[in-house]
Amino acid sequence: MGVAIYDPKSDVSGMIHVMLPAAFPDRPVDQIGKFADTGIPALLMAMEKMGANKRYMRVAIAGGAQVFKFNNTGANNLDIGRRNGEAVIEQLTKAGLRILAKDIGGTHGRTVTFTVPDGKVEVKTLSQGVAELCYLADNRERSAA
Amino acid sequence: MAEFLDQLGEIELSAVHEIANIGLGNAATSLSTLLGRTVHIEVPQVSARLVGALAHETLEAGIVTVGVLMPFDGDVEGTMAFFFPWEAAAELWETLIGAKPEGPCDIDEMAASVMIEVGNMVCSGFLNSVAELTNLGMYATPPAMGVDFMESLLATLDVEAELNMRVALTINTRLHGADGSALEGMCLVIPSQEGLVKLLQSLGLEVAA
Numbered sequence: 001m002g003v004a005i006y007d008p009k010s011d012v013s014g015m016i017h018v019m020l021p022a023a024f025p026d027r028p029v030d031q032i033g034k035f036a037d038t039g040i041p042a043l044l045m046a047m048e049k050m051g052a053n054k055r056y057m058r059v060a061i062a063g064g065a066q067v068f069k070f071n072n073t074g075a076n077n078l079d080i081g082r083r084n085g086e087a088v089i090e091q092l093t094k095a096g097l098r099i100l101a102k103d104i105g106g107t108h109g110r111t112v113t114f115t116v117p118d119g120k121v122e123v124k125t126l127s128q129g130v131a132e133l134c135y136l137a138d139n140r141e142r143s144a145a
Numbered sequence: 146m147a148e149f150l151d152q153l154g155e156i157e158l159s160a161v162h163e164i165a166n167i168g169l170g171n172a173a174t175s176l177s178t179l180l181g182r183t184v185h186i187e188v189p190q191v192s193a194r195l196v197g198a199l200a201h202e203t204l205e206a207g208i209v210t211v212g213v214l215m216p217f218d219g220d221v222e223g224t225m226a227f228f229f230p231w232e233a234a235a236e237l238w239e240t241l242i243g244a245k246p247e248g249p250c251d252i253d254e255m256a257a258s259v260m261i262e263v264g265n266m267v268c269s270g271f272l273n274s275v276a277e278l279t280n281l282g283m284y285a286t287p288p289a290m291g292v293d294f295m296e297s298l299l300a301t302l303d304v305e306a307e308l309n310m311r312v313a314l315t316i317n318t319r320l321h322g323a324d325g326s327a328l329e330g331m332c333l334v335i336p337s338q339e340g341l342v343k344l345l346q347s348l349g350l351e352v353a354a
Contacts (some may be wrong), residue, residue, distance in 0.1 A: 019197075019304050034197075034307070067301050068214050070257035071289030080304050109297020126209065126293050127250045 001063030001084045001104065002112030003040065005047065005067035005097070006119040006136035012052035014043045014118045015135075018063075020080065021087030044095055054095060057135045060121040061088055064101040064111045069107040081105065101134035149338055152352045153193040159343075161292035162191040164278060165316045165334060168271040172332075179263065180240050186332065191316050197307055199333075200300040205230075209249050212298040213264030214305075215288040217272055220281040221340035225268050225307055228298065230332040237263065249292045257290050264288040264316035271334070285315055300310050 001018045016033045023035040032038040044054065064081035085104045092099060103110065103123050111124040112133075119136030148239055165188045173186040211234035215225040229237065238245040238256055241263075246256045265288055272283045291298055316334040336344065345352055 019300075020307060063299070067293050067297050068212065068289035068291035070252070070254075070261065070291065073288060080308070105289075109293045109300065111294070112297070126297075 001036075001061060001081070001088055002110070002114070003043070003088060003092075004060045004112065004119075004121050004136065005043065005057050006116075007047065007052035007056045008038050008058070008119075008137055009053060009056040010051040012050045013114070013115060013119065014047045014052075015112075016040070016043050018084055018088055021083045031095050036084060036091050040088065040091040048133070054097060056099045057097050058119075058135060059092055059097050059112075060101045060134050061085075061092075061099060061114040062110050062121070062123045062133060064088075064104040065106050065109050067107065067109045100136060103133055149192050149352075154162055157345055157350055157352065158191050158193060160350060161316065161346065162188055164275055164344070164348075165191060167278060168275040169332065171274035172270035173268040175266045176263065179266055180237070182240075185191055188316060197303050198305050200296045203295055203299055205295040208295045209292070210234075210295040210298055211249075211260060211290070211292050213288050213290050214301070215264050215268040215270065216286045216305075217283055218286055219276075219283040221275075221283050221335065221336055221344050222309070223336035223340055224302065224309075225271065225335070226298075226302055226333045227264055227267060227330060228295065228332070231292075233329045234260065234292075252292055260290050261288050264290070267332075275344075279344060281343060281347055302333065302335070309337060 003016050005014045008013075016039045018036045018039055019034045021035070022037045023029045023032075029035070029038055032042045047057070048054070064085040066079050066081050075129060082105060089099070101121065108125040108127050113122045113124070114120070115122075117137065119138075121132050121133040121136060122130055124130045169186040169188060173184050176184045209231040211229045211231065213227045215227075217223055217225060235245040238259065241259050241352075242255065246252050265285060268285045268288065272285055275281070276283045291301070316332075320329060342352055
C-alpha cells in the first residue's frame with residue numbers, strides 16, 4: 001500500500017510502500033518502512049526533522065488489493081491487503097492526520113505515483129489505466145471518479 | 146537471514162538446480178500431456194536471495210500477466226508460482242477449452258478454474274518428483290489465480306514470502322514449446338528457509354538454519 005504525505009507549509013513530502021500491517025514481534029525489523037506500525041511513525045518523524053508539521057499534513061493512500069482473486073479455498077491469508085489498509089488508517093488516525101483521498105481494496109493491483117512539488121497522486125491499474133487520485137498541494141480531490 | 150544465505154555456495158545451489166531441473170521436467174511432462182504438445186521447462190538460474198523485492202526488481206513490469214500461486218506444505222513448505230504473459234495464457238485457454246477470455250478483466254469462473262487446474266498439475270508434478278528424490282513428504286495446497294501487471298502479482302509473492310519466512314531462494318525458470326518459442330512463461334519456486342535446509346540435508350549437504 002502506498003502512503004503519500006505532503007505538508008504544504010514546509011513543502012516537505014514523504015512516501016512509503018507498506019507491505020505488512022505490523023512488524024513481527026519475534027524477528028528483528030530489517031526495514032522499518034515495510035510495516036505500517038513502524039513505517040508510518042518513522043516517516044512522520046523523518047518529515048518532522050525536515051521541518052514538516054503534522055497539523056498541516058495531507059495524506060493519500062492507495063493499494064491493498066487482493067490480486068489473486070480466484071481461489072478454491074474461500075478463506076485465505078492472501079487478504080493481507082485489507083489488513084494493510086486497516087493498519088495504515090489506524091496509524092494515520094493515531095497521528096491525527098487527515099486522509100484527503102484513498103483508493104484501497106478491490107482486486108486490481110495499483111502502482112502509485114506521487115509527484116512533487118504539486119503533490120499530484122496518480123494510480124495506475126490494469127482496468128482503469130492511469131487515474132488522478134488527488135492533488136495534495138491544493139487540497140483537491142479527483143473531480144471525476 | 147544474511148548469514149544463512151552466505152552458507153549457500155556453489156555446491157548447494159547446483160544441488161538445488163539439479164533437483165529443480167528434475168522436478169520441473171516432470172511438471173513439463175504433465176503440462177505436455179494436458180496440452181497435447183511438447184513443453185520444455187528449463188532452469189537457467191537458481192539464486193539465493195532475500196525475497197521481498199521481487200516486485201521492485203522485475204524486468205517485466207507493466208506486462209499483463211496471468212499468475213497461478215501454489216503454496217505447498219509438508220516437510221518442505223513454500224510457494225510455487227507460474228506466470229504466463231497474457232498472449233501465452235490466451236493460447237493455453239484456446240488449446241484447453243477452445244475459447245479465451247475477451248480481455249484481462251473478463252475472466253470467468255470457467256477460465257479461472259482451468260488455469261488453476263494447470264497450476265495444480267504442474268505443481269503436483271514438481272512436488273511428487275522432488276519428494277521421491279529426497280524422501281521428504283510434500284503436498285500441494287489449493288492454488289489461486291490472478292491477472293494483473295507482473296509487478297502486482299509479484300508484490301503478493303513478496304508479502305507471502307515475508308509472512309511465512311519463505312525468503313530463502315528463488316528458482317527462476319523459463320518454459321517454451323517444442324519449437325523453442327511457442328509457449329512463454331516463468332516459474333518461481335520459493336521454499337522456506339527451514340524447508341530448504343531439510344532439502345539439502347536429504348542430499349547430504351549440511352547447512353544450519
